[in-house]
Amino acid sequence: MHIPVLLKESVDLLVWRTGGVYVDATVGLGGHTKGILERDPRAFVIGIDRDPHALKLAEENLKDFEGRFCLYQANFRYLDEVLKQEGIKEVDGFLFDLGVSMLQLKSPRGFSFQRDEPLDMRMNPEDKKTAYQVINTYSERDLVRILKEYGEEPNASRIARAIVMHRTKKPIETTGELVSIITSLIPYRRGRVHPATRIFQAIRIEVNEELISLEEALEKTPRFLKKGGRLVVISFHSLEDRIVKNFFKRHTDIFKLLTKKPIRPTLQEMKKNPASRSAKLRAGERI
Numbered sequence: 001m002h003i004p005v006l007l008k009e010s011v012d013l014l015v016w017r018t019g020g021v022y023v024d025a026t027v028g029l030g031g032h033t034k035g036i037l038e039r040d041p042r043a044f045v046i047g048i049d050r051d052p053h054a055l056k057l058a059e060e061n062l063k064d065f066e067g068r069f070c071l072y073q074a075n076f077r078y079l080d081e082v083l084k085q086e087g088i089k090e091v092d093g094f095l096f097d098l099g100v101s102m103l104q105l106k107s108p109r110g111f112s113f114q115r116d117e118p119l120d121m122r123m124n125p126e127d128k129k130t131a132y133q134v135i136n137t138y139s140e141r142d143l144v145r146i147l148k149e150y151g152e153e154p155n156a157s158r159i160a161r162a163i164v165m166h167r168t169k170k171p172i173e174t175t176g177e178l179v180s181i182i183t184s185l186i187p188y189r190r191g192r193v194h195p196a197t198r199i200f201q202a203i204r205i206e207v208n209e210e211l212i213s214l215e216e217a218l219e220k221t222p223r224f225l226k227k228g229g230r231l232v233v234i235s236f237h238s239l240e241d242r243i244v245k246n247f248f249k250r251h252t253d254i255f256k257l258l259t260k261k262p263i264r265p266t267l268q269e270m271k272k273n274p275a276s277r278s279a280k281l282r283a284g285e286r287i
Helices: 007-014 031-039 052-061 076-086 102-106 131-137 140-151 156-169 175-185 196-208 210-220 238-250 267-272
Strands: 021-024 044-049 069-073 091-097 225-235 255-257 280-286
Touching: 007 031, 007 091, 007 225, 007 280, 021 031, 021 076, 031 044, 031 052, 031 091, 044 052, 044 076, 052 069, 052 102, 069 076, 076 091, 076 210, 091 210, 131 140, 131 156, 131 196, 140 156, 140 196, 156 175, 175 196, 196 210, 210 238, 225 238, 238 280
Parallel strands: 021 044, 021 091, 044 069, 091 225
Antiparallel strands: 225 280, 255 280
């Protein structure tokens, strides 16, 4: 079962009046949208997700709320186009729940290093760029940059060199092959973070242009938010959180910060849903 992260906390901050129109920019399986619609029986939600499989499941999960939501397959960096298509000029709030979903981790698209699958990692299977292309066609220099920038990987140069050397013999086609290259350089020790974790994060971010999309989407939110409207963002690693934190810092003339420090999940939530461990929530109010 899909458990939405920081559900009560995010809905508490997001829903500030009755009959509001909200954008769930990462609708996923519809958990947060359901929370919004239950909290305010007059609310309407525009749900956006780039993953068509997730949207099908969201539609099924939200069937009790027919007529109170609409779903769009799009990257949230194009939220302005989605709202234009809906004929909506202003909204009461935006919610972003970032990162990769459990549905994607369990899909056979190569998001997880725990199974041997084709190197894909596309959140939207219709996108052109794949993990296979990144691993097999990017220069050593570009691989180093991605691993450092998006994975904060201290062994970026060694790993990039090993990838390039390996692919001169034959293309690297599966997650299993990539993991064995990584672990031949940095062996996995039980109880420690798996050495492939940062590498997979970096490649996934590059394939899906996650950080660029986030920056673009955040910058578009103020022009649609009503006075008093809310922007709520849940991030899962330091790179995402830094972008959100800096966005609010840059725009103190537009947003009043509602979270002096990021909100973290309770011990109870982390126990129930270990995937929530690294979650941080930041929120602002349009002034």
